[in-house]
Amino acid sequence: MLPPLKPIAIKERMSVIFVEKGEIDVVDGAFVVVDALGLRVRPILTHIPVGGVACIMLEPGTRVSHRAAALAARVGTLLVWVGEAGVRLYSSGQPGGARADRLLYQAKLALDESLRLKVVRKMYAIRFGEEPPERRSVEQLRGIEGARVRRTYQLLAQRFGVKWNGREYDPDKWDVSDLPNRCLSSATACLYGVTEAAVLAAGYAPAVGFIHTGKPLSFVYDMADIYKFETVVPAAFKVAASPTPNPERAVRLACRDIFRETKLLERIIPDIETILAAGGIVRPDPPEDSVGPAIPNPESLGDAGHRS
Numbered sequence: 333m334l335p336p337l338k339p340i341a342i343k344e345r346m347s348v349i350f351v352e353k354g355e356i357d358v359v360d361g362a363f364v365v366v367d368a369l370g371l372r373v374r375p376i377l378t379h380i381p382v383g384g385v386a387c388i389m390l391e392p393g394t395r396v397s398h399r400a401a402a403l404a405a406r407v408g409t410l411l412v413w414v415g416e417a418g419v420r421l422y423s424s425g426q427p428g429g430a431r432a433d434r435l436l437y438q439a440k441l442a443l444d445e446s447l448r449l450k451v452v453r454k455m456y457a458i459r460f461g462e463e464p465p466e467r468r469s470v471e472q473l474r475g476i477e478g479a480r481v482r483r484t485y486q487l488l489a490q491r492f493g494v495k496w497n498g499r500e501y502d503p504d505k506w507d508v509s510d511l512p513n514r515c516l517s518s519a520t521a522c523l524y525g526v527t528e529a530a531v532l533a534a535g536y537a538p539a540v541g542f543i544h545t546g547k548p549l550s551f552v553y554d555m556a557d558i559y560k561f562e563t564v565v566p567a568a569f570k571v572a573a574s575p576t577p578n579p580e581r582a583v584r585l586a587c588r589d590i591f592r593e594t595k596l597l598e599r600i601i602p603d604i605e606t607i608l609a610a611g612g613i614v615r616p617d618p619p620e621d622s623v624g625p626a627i628p629n630p631e632s633l634g635d636a637g638h639r640s
Contacts, residue, residue, distance in 0.1 A: 339408045342533045343598035345386045347526050347591035350584055352391035354378075358399040383407040386597055387525040389414050401425055410529040414521060424528060431535035433618040438540050438551075438608065445470075447611040451542045454610035458603065459558045474543060484561055492566075492573040511579060512572040518580045519564035520556070522587040524549065527556040530600035555600060555607075563590050 354365040363382035387410045404411050411425040441447045456464040489496030494512050501509040541550025567586040576582045
């Protein structure tokens with residue numbers, strides 16, 4: 333007999349796919365998008381390799397069948413309902429979600445101020461490539477980070493020749509924002525979706541953050557900020573510097589390519605473990621009856637001398 337099918341590891345998947353104006357369903361065992369006219373009237377199907385995608389962004393005009401949602405959860409693919417051009421993140425279907433042992437570990441680090449500060453300092457060091465100033469609180473480090481972020485936006489805008497008036501946008505009035513801000517919003521939405529998929533696959537809770545707090549995706553924002561200025565922000569400014577008829581789509585394609593080039597999905601989960609380990613406490617062992625990770629590591633069919 334053939335071995336049972338197993339989910340593909342997050343690091344080996346395509347990063348993100350956007351779907352709009354269609355119905356996602358399972359036809360003959362395949363995950364497909366049926367065009368807006370329907371299967372019976374005009375049977376045009378677009379197949380999506382759901383098990384090989386980390387995150388599927390569902391834009392307005394998209395419907396999802398029960399079978400499709402169940403299949404996505406079974407293979408560990410995150411479904412995210414977003415606004416037009418991927419600007420607002422409304423909801424997400426969690427494939428697996430937080431594990432009790434990981435959640436308790438994460439919560440203990442976040443609730444103890446001294447441990448939280450160690451984690452924040454590690455995030456700062458990884459993000460900026462240098463140790464943060466000594467004897468600074470989380471709030472002070474947040475202020476230093478904000479100043480560096482604003483300066484980085486200005487430098488990138490100058491580099492790509494883009495007029496920059498600051499990071500200002502209103503999700504409820506999308507067309508009011510200028511082109512650079514619209515491109516940045518589309519780019520960061522891609523990054524947040526991929527990062528949330530990795531956080532959930534690792535068994536942690538998106539809401540329990542360290543720098544960001546009080547939001548459903550606080551930990552996602554914490555982790556995404558580490559990679560933002562080396563991946564999606566330059567891509568957004570590059571598109572804004574050479575306007576196209578559909579800049580949001582151009583940004584999404586650029587983000588998809590840069591995620592692949594930087595091997596982002598291979599980095600997020602190991603970085604999460606490294607950052608949380610900076611707290612200096614031992615992660616508790618899972619209970620014997622605990623549910624395993626959403627995407628477990630495959631077990632080898634042979635011994636250490638055989639390829640699996």
